[in-house]
Amino acid sequence: LQPPEKPLQAEEWNRLRENFQLPEIFEEVMLNSMIRCNSHIDVAKSLLTHMAKRNGDVAYNMLVKYLTLCVQQGQVSEILDVYDIMKARFKILEIGAYNLLIKGLSNSDQWRMALTILEEAKKIMIPSRTGYESCIKAASRHQETKLAFELYNEMLAKNVVPTLDVLQSFFDFSKGMKGAELQKELFGILLYLRENQIYPHETFMRSIKLWFESIPGGNWRGHLTNIKDSGQCPVCNHQLEDSDLTEEEYNNLSERIIRDVIHGTDTFRKTSPQEFEAFQTFVENRLPFDIVIDGLNVSHIKPRRMQCENLLDAINCLAKENARLLVLGRKHMLTNSANWKREIMKEMQSKADFFFAENISEDDTFLLYATLRSGKHCKFVTRDFLRDHKACLSDSLTRHLFRKWQRGHQTALFLSGEGRRIKFAPAFRYDCVVQTTGDTWHIPYKDVFEEKYSYQVPRKWLCIQQK
Amino acid sequence: MQSANMLLKKIVRSSVLPFAAQHGMKKDLFPLSRTLSLSLCLKQDNSCKPSEKLDLDAWKKVMKSGLPEEVSETVPEPQELSSLAAARQTLEMWRLAGRSVPENMSEEQMKTFMECPSKSAKKKYLRFLYLKELYRKNDKRKMEEKRERKLEEREQPSKPEETKKSPFVCLWASTMDKAYNWRAAQSMIFGQPLIFDMSFEKEMSAREVANTVKQLALSEGCNRRSADPFHIHFCNLKDDSLYHKEFVKQYREAWGKLLITVTDRCYTEVFPKDKLVYLTADSPKVMKTFDHDKIYIVGSMVDKSIKRGVSLARAKRLGLETAALPLEKYLLWNTGAKNLTLDQMMHILLTLKDTADWKKALEFVPKRKYCGFVNKPVNELRKTLDLMNTLKFGKRQQEVQKEPAKNYPKK
Numbered sequence: 021l022q023p024p025e026k027p028l029q030a031e032e033w034n035r036l037r038e039n040f041q042l043p044e045i046f047e048e049v050m051l052n053s054m055i056r057c058n059s060h061i062d063v064a065k066s067l068l069t070h071m072a073k074r075n076g077d078v079a080y081n082m083l084v085k086y087l088t089l090c091v092q093q094g095q096v097s098e099i100l101d102v103y104d105i106m107k108a109r110f111k112i113l114e115i116g117a118y119n120l121l122i123k124g125l126s127n128s129d130q131w132r133m134a135l136t137i138l139e140e141a142k143k144i145m146i147p148s149r150t151g152y153e154s155c156i157k158a159a160s161r162h163q164e165t166k167l168a169f170e171l172y173n174e175m176l177a178k179n180v181v182p183t184l185d186v187l188q189s190f191f192d193f194s195k196g197m198k199g200a201e202l203q204k205e206l207f208g209i210l211l212y213l214r215e216n217q218i219y220p221h222e223t224f225m226r227s228i229k230l231w232f233e234s235i236p237g238g239n240w241r242g243h244l245t246n247i248k249d250s251g252q253c254p255v256c257n258h259q260l261e262d263s264d265l266t267e268e269e270y271n272n273l274s275e276r277i278i279r280d281v282i283h284g285t286d287t288f289r290k291t292s293p294q295e296f297e298a299f300q301t302f303v304e305n306r307l308p309f310d311i312v313i314d315g316l317n318v319s320h321i322k323p324r325r326m327q328c329e330n331l332l333d334a335i336n337c338l339a340k341e342n343a344r345l346l347v348l349g350r351k352h353m354l355t356n357s358a359n360w361k362r363e364i365m366k367e368m369q370s371k372a373d374f375f376f377a378e379n380i381s382e383d384d385t386f387l388l389y390a391t392l393r394s395g396k397h398c399k400f401v402t403r404d405f406l407r408d409h410k411a412c413l414s415d416s417l418t419r420h421l422f423r424k425w426q427r428g429h430q431t432a433l434f435l436s437g438e439g440r441r442i443k444f445a446p447a448f449r450y451d452c453v454v455q456t457t458g459d460t461w462h463i464p465y466k467d468v469f470e471e472k473y474s475y476q477v478p479r480k481w482l483c484i485q486q487k
Numbered sequence: 488m489q490s491a492n493m494l495l496k497k498i499v500r501s502s503v504l505p506f507a508a509q510h511g512m513k514k515d516l517f518p519l520s521r522t523l524s525l526s527l528c529l530k531q532d533n534s535c536k537p538s539e540k541l542d543l544d545a546w547k548k549v550m551k552s553g554l555p556e557e558v559s560e561t562v563p564e565p566q567e568l569s570s571l572a573a574a575r576q577t578l579e580m581w582r583l584a585g586r587s588v589p590e591n592m593s594e595e596q597m598k599t600f601m602e603c604p605s606k607s608a609k610k611k612y613l614r615f616l617y618l619k620e621l622y623r624k625n626d627k628r629k630m631e632e633k634r635e636r637k638l639e640e641r642e643q644p645s646k647p648e649e650t651k652k653s654p655f656v657c658l659w660a661s662t663m664d665k666a667y668n669w670r671a672a673q674s675m676i677f678g679q680p681l682i683f684d685m686s687f688e689k690e691m692s693a694r695e696v697a698n699t700v701k702q703l704a705l706s707e708g709c710n711r712r713s714a715d716p717f718h719i720h721f722c723n724l725k726d727d728s729l730y731h732k733e734f735v736k737q738y739r740e741a742w743g744k745l746l747i748t749v750t751d752r753c754y755t756e757v758f759p760k761d762k763l764v765y766l767t768a769d770s771p772k773v774m775k776t777f778d779h780d781k782i783y784i785v786g787s788m789v790d791k792s793i794k795r796g797v798s799l800a801r802a803k804r805l806g807l808e809t810a811a812l813p814l815e816k817y818l819l820w821n822t823g824a825k826n827l828t829l830d831q832m833m834h835i836l837l838t839l840k841d842t843a844d845w846k847k848a849l850e851f852v853p854k855r856k857y858c859g860f861v862n863k864p865v866n867e868l869r870k871t872l873d874l875m876n877t878l879k880f881g882k883r884q885q886e887v888q889k890e891p892a893k894n895y896p897k898k
Binding site (some may be wrong): 027047057062064065067071072073076077078079080084101105108109110111112113114116117143144145146272284285287289290292338379380 | 510547581606800
């Protein structure tokens, strides 16, 4: 349905309506297509007039659609008119209309009105993040930094996750401004990124860099760089934080893994109490290990080869330098079969400790437990991303701890080269989060167009130092 | 033609003919002849005459004038709304905005709505109620239509009725009920037991429990109607549980008269352990044949958020044998989880008991979940399957070798 180009008379609307196959929803469809085609507002007005004359009323959803059109075109006076009409007609509005009003008014010189509407919306529901976003941007655009931060903190208090755009706008609008208070707030945002393991994208990173460099008398200089594998920044030679957890975090995490991942709602779901106990005594008697290997995961790396040979290759690669290995597997590996030859199993068992779980138990959970029990130096080898185990942890704080620990301790293996040799991607030596020492900041960022999965960490960094 | 018209229109408008107008013309049909014959007295280039000029803001006047006077007087004193009333108002506004919101909601439903932990939970619950209301309305409408049709038929002069001669009194429903009950009663003495494990209340939401009970009622119904019913046991059913409440809601008075065994004891206390087999889709063992001497256990659980291994854990804890239906073996699986509804399980088990024919039994698996039936057991097809796999694999191998060659030059 193509909306007309000019305002129409009542008869003309009537004619169009009758020609439409479903006359009862004609107005709705027409307004929708006007929104889609961004028609001139007068055309919509003429339709509303036609409706008002026909029914003596314009339905609420039609008003909302008209409002959408006005917001889309930034027709401030119309938005205000519609708001007046709505307020007179209805005691309260619903959140969709409030959001539209906020969005429409925050971009105009009537932006304070948007704030009052936000207050009104709060009475019925927690406003959406975009509602907050518009208001915060409007406030910072008009140099009301304090107000903007108040709104931002209120948003965090209500557990509304701010968009990266909002965070970026703070840096954009604070450029060249002085004030210890402001600086503290912006550092607070950077720490928020750190705590939630959020990585800014490239344009956001540029805003951060420009803001730092614009602080009057701050003498900050920013450089884009790649961090060496050793964790040293090539620009300032600063050594980045390592990904070790503190004693307390470490204990907390291992406790939670046992409680939430291994036991969960029912210990029998992943293992059985007897088996877990047997595993615990097994581990305690042989501690500490240097590398814990997920035997079944590793054995599948080359699909065309016998599984036990794959595992043997991996063990041979890792067994150098007297490292103590623990291989986790399942009992079916012990029965002599096409994929698991008894002699090769014997050979492997002389090189590493093995624990065989029941065939229906989950060996991954044992992997986590054994690695955590062995201490901070212990690494584990698997290609699994362990997402399902992370999901078992109930709160986001522990999940972040888990991700941090995983980054620092997981060695992934992959095939490379013509001969398809098994290679190991060592765990990160440094922690990939926003970090500071007071006179330096290191901020990892991602390219805008780079596809990034949750388990990947960016390799590009912004190094900021004070001269 | 149209573009020529447009061009002409432009020329006409752009002051070559200052008096040009499009009075009463449609934009697509700019009649050449009339343009040329335009007289000087035609008006300026507005689309309509002053007298009938559109007042674009007329709707605002209508909207404002339509307001009842008293309302504007009472509005100034804002009353503190109770949260319930406020929620009702919000719902009303959502309904006006065209969202899926039911028209009527009971106090209890309002309470559940307000207790929803998140915005999306609220939305989902409202949509659920809205659809329920819609279905109910449609049913009601259909019933009324049917009733009217019947009335019409009755009003039509009917032919003089022939006296029906039949040796039987027409008592179908109740006679059938009696026959079914007789069979069910017999099964309670001689029938093979079938256990429903009612210990999953903690793993389910209230709605899932309600769904479970509905499925159980269906299963009980189809069991009763079968030629050789099971002796159904509801084990672990506590008296004050949600399950129990839902059963009473579902069956009303009939709950006390059902020909099944209900107990709060565990099946391991009632039956010898070595005869029990727990049926669960997570089981590593696959059922080969239906054993008439075994006692099968079905977990009474609907898990909309797939909870893996819950019933397997139950069986592991008690050290019971487990089994899964051989769905992979007989069906070419398409989509969907392998856990079936309780009434489907019931149909399958009943058919197996009567015929031992897997093909017939697995007819009750929803058609959307599989593509077809494997005629022979898979191990007989293994050779062909292997051949197909190697063919596929060989192909894939070639593709893999080709792909890098395609990709690298681009980079």
